Amino acid sequence: MYFDITPDDEFIKTKKVPGPTKEEIRALVISKTRLTDEDVVVDVGCGxxxxxxxxxKRARRVYSIDMNPDAIKTTRSNLEKFGLQNKVDLIENEGLAALDDIEDFTKLMIGGSGGNIDNIIETGYLKLPVGGRIIITSIVLETATDAVHMLKELGAEPEVVTLNVSRGTILDRGVMMKALNPITIVSAKKI
Known part of the structure; x- marks a missing residue:
């Protein structure tokens, strides 16, 4: 199956906001999310x-949340660039507070938590329908560990994958591989 993943260099970027999530990571997250065109996704910490x-590009509706106004502005610019702004509600707020106001979503992506990962996972997981999915990406091992513990506490069976990506730089003599930061992805289906 071919995933139409947008190349990193096509995104509008700013020094004030990290990202975008690297193309290879986005491909795996999309796979773990198991999206359909009927899904409603909440993306906490959109960057x-x-x-x-x-x-x-794939879901019926997306709620994109970040407490950084520069992140919301950059996300809006990227959505407009690709003509997808009408499918997304941008919410400038802390993740937990915004999540409290959103009903009826089927997938929850947490890429940033402002240090409030346990509460965001618990609130979001409880609001998911049975069969809904939660995905947490982490550059910090402790965040992934906390996510696994919280999901187990909620009765879920988390899956954990760490992705190490290296990209080649072409040199006269050959290809030099440069490692990107490893990312841990924790995912679970609500049972």
Whole structure:
């Protein structure tokens, strides 16, 4: 199956907002999310909107949340660039507070938590319908560990994958591989 994943260099970027989530990571997250065109996705900690954009290409509706106004502005610019702004509600707020106001979603992506990962996972997981999915991406091992513990506490059976990506730089003599930061992805289906 071919995933139409937007190349990293096509995103509008700013020094004030990290991202986008690297193309290879976005491909795996989309796979773990198991999206359909009927899904409603909540993306907590949208950053530049890399995952929001991928969700908007595939899902019925996306709620994209970030407490950084520069992140919301950058995500909006990326959505407009690709003509997807009408499929996304941008919410400038802390993740937990915004999540409290959103009903009827089927997938929850947490890429940033402002240090409130346990509460965001618990609130979001409880609001998911049976069969809904939750995905947490983490650059910090402790966040992934906390996510696994919280999901187990909620009765879920989390799956954990760490992705190490290296990209080749072409040199006269050959190809030099440069490693990107490893990312841990924790996912679970609500049972």
């Amino acid at each position: 530049t909107g890399g995952l929001t954009l991928e969700f908007a």
